[in-house]
Structure formats: C-alpha cells, structure tokens
Amino acid sequence: MSAPDSTPDTSVGQPAVLVARRVFPEVLARLRQHFDVEANDTDDVWSPEELQRRLQGKRGALTTGSERVGAELLAACPDLRVVANMAVGFNNFDVPACTARGVLATNTPDVLTETTADFGFALLMATARRVTESEHFLRAGLWNRWSVDMFAGAEVHGTTLGILGMGRIGQGVARRGAHGFGMKVIYHNRSRLDAATEAECKATWVSKAELLAQADHLVLVLPYSAQAHHSVGAAELAQMKPSATLINIARGGIVDDAALAQALKARRIAAAGLDVFEGEPRVHPDLLTLPNVVLTPHIASATLGTRMAMANLAADNLIAYLTEGKALTPVNPEVLGA
Ligand code: 8YV
Numbered sequence: 001m002s003a004p005d006s007t008p009d010t011s012v013g014q015p016a017v018l019v020a021r022r023v024f025p026e027v028l029a030r031l032r033q034h035f036d037v038e039a040n041d042t043d044d045v046w047s048p049e050e051l052q053r054r055l056q057g058k059r060g061a062l063t064t065g066s067e068r069v070g071a072e073l074l075a076a077c078p079d080l081r082v083v084a085n086m087a088v089g090f091n092n093f094d095v096p097a098c099t100a101r102g103v104l105a106t107n108t109p110d111v112l113t114e115t116t117a118d119f120g121f122a123l124l125m126a127t128a129r130r131v132t133e134s135e136h137f138l139r140a141g142l143w144n145r146w147s148v149d150m151f152a153g154a155e156v157h158g159t160t161l162g163i164l165g166m167g168r169i170g171q172g173v174a175r176r177g178a179h180g181f182g183m184k185v186i187y188h189n190r191s192r193l194d195a196a197t198e199a200e201c202k203a204t205w206v207s208k209a210e211l212l213a214q215a216d217h218l219v220l221v222l223p224y225s226a227q228a229h230h231s232v233g234a235a236e237l238a239q240m241k242p243s244a245t246l247i248n249i250a251r252g253g254i255v256d257d258a259a260l261a262q263a264l265k266a267r268r269i270a271a272a273g274l275d276v277f278e279g280e281p282r283v284h285p286d287l288l289t290l291p292n293v294v295l296t297p298h299i300a301s302a303t304l305g306t307r308m309a310m311a312n313l314a315a316d317n318l319i320a321y322l323t324e325g326k327a328l329t330p331v332n333p334e335v336l337g338a
Helices: 025-032 048-054 071-076 095-100 113-128 131-139 168-181 195-201 208-214 234-239 257-265 285-289 304-324
Strands: 016-019 036-039 060-063 082-085 104-106 160-164 184-188 203-205 217-220 245-248 271-274 293-295
Touching: 016 025, 025 036, 025 304, 048 071, 060 304, 071 095, 082 304, 095 104, 104 304, 113 131, 113 168, 113 217, 113 245, 113 271, 113 293, 113 304, 131 293, 160 168, 160 208, 168 184, 168 195, 168 203, 184 208, 195 203, 208 234, 234 257, 257 271, 257 285, 285 293
Parallel strands: 016 036, 016 060, 060 082, 082 104, 160 184, 160 217, 184 203, 217 245, 245 271, 271 293
Antiparallel strands: none
8 A cells, every 4th residue: 555645744724633532731732833633621532433533634643542543543534644642552553554554653652661660669569568458458447456477578679570571661670679679680571681781770681481480579561462462371370489479560461360360369479460451441350359469540650740741742743743744752663754
C-alpha cells in the first residue's frame, strides 16, 4: 500500500486533532494554539465506533493506552497522519499498520523512567514487607498485642533482585536495588546490556531459567508483545523459589493472572505485587480474595509531574509533526522519511 501524502499540514485553517481522554487544561491550551481541538473532557473510554466517528477529519490524535489504533480504524480514518500515545508502551497501536498507512506513531519514553522505577520499588517493598495486608489488619481493629512473628515478611536488602526486561525502567529498578539496598542484581533480556551499563547497574545477565530460580524478588518490566504474552505462567512460577515475590509493573498479559492466583493460593510463591492486569480495569476475582498480593490500579507513572511531562511530550509530538514534519519520540521513524 502506498503511504498517502504526509506532513506538514497545508490545509486551510488549523489542522484538527482529537484528544481521546481528559488531560491537563494547560496541555489542551497549548494544543489549541496550533490546532482545532476536539477533546474528551471525561475519564470515559470511547468505544471503538465512537473513536472512529470522532476521528473523521482529524489529522492527529492524542491517545492513552486504552485506545486501540488498529488497521480497521486507520482504514476508516484516512485523514489521520499522527497518533501520539501518552504512554511509553504502545501495544495499543498496530505499528506496522500505522507505517503502511504513513501514519506516524509516537510514545513518551524517558520522562516516566525514574517515577516508574520508584513505584516498582515501592510495590516490591510493600509486597515483601506485607504493608497493605498489615494495614488492613490494623484498620479492622484486630491489632491488640505485639507478637514475635506478626506480619513477618521477606528481607529486601542484601537479597537477589531479578529483573525480566532490562530497558530504561528495568535499569532504574536495578540501580535502586544495587546502590540503595545492596542487592545482588541479575537480569534477563533478549539482548545483553553493554558492559558500562551493566557495571552502572551492578547487574549480571543470566538465562531466564536462572533468573526464575535465583531471584528472591522478580520484577517484570518487559514491553508487551504477542511473544511476551504469558511470559510468566504456571511453568515459570513453578521454577521460582517458594519464598520469592513477583512484581508486575509491565503490562497485563505478561503474567497469566489465573496461574498466578493459583500459585499464590498454594503458596507456591510467597507474594505478588501487581500494578497491571489482564483485561484491566477488571482484576481476576481470585486475586482479590488473596492476602498475599498487593494490588494497585496501574499507577506506576502516576505523579502529577510525570503525568504532566507525558501529556506535554505527546502534545509536543503532535505539534512537531503537524507543523514541521518532525517528531521527538517516534516509534516508526521510517514514516518521517517517507
Ligand atoms: C500509562 C503506562 O499511565 O506509559 C505506559 O506505558 O503503562 C502508563 O504510564 C498508561 O499506559 C496510560 O497511557
């Protein structure tokens, strides 16, 4: 398929863009300096049909991980030139389909790295040290005496931190573990880091089997793809230490949530901390009943400063592409040269 004529926009008047979810007023104001903006001012996710209808005549869209941009939508929206995701992950985009149609896709890397790594560590600590479980106990009025092993949790400092997926966020988690908590850091990734980055993170590459067998705390930070689906399922959980904790700040679908619930119930592993879920915002009902799992609603990047930086970067990508044919963080840069 030949890519249709692309940027910069030369149509009369300002190009029209769609903002698919409520974002900060400051960001909308910036966009309105350049574009005719239609914006969702609610937290409701538009249905695919509604999204398609509202995209008619739009040159650009600011999306979040909730809006699916696939071949069908792209075919039905021939004016669309750029989709700017307010997320580092972009598994909601069919990138080859975007490229085939000459539609630029962008994401928001870097600006959320440290904040997300902070949260990965917060979830690890809360899970290992049973923070939410013990808080529920206290709030329920059940705390009436000290006890020698009450909510005794797992050690964090000096233990082995395993990281599956060693991109920017994985490296941030590794640095925190190695430098802040004196942890031995092992990681598995398709490609090994260069020696300087390994030294900075004090991290050692191991096979996936070694990672599963040796980690006291295993943090998942790999991007979602069809190949990564259920990277951790019953077979992998069976290879972990019974005392281990599993932390998922990557994407729902990386873990087989039903298998995890079974493993947690049977104490096959000690505990899990989950920020992302298969089919979220639904959560596997068995997970909700288990005491040894900490559950948070996909908030790893949620500080106001970081969310603002993400929204601004997505807006900057729209502005750069539709006014100058450039992009700050493209995921299919080949479209720029087309
Ligand atoms: C977003 C995320 O909050 O950046 C990502 O990939 O998962 C989160 O930071 C979420 O995807 C909304 O776009």
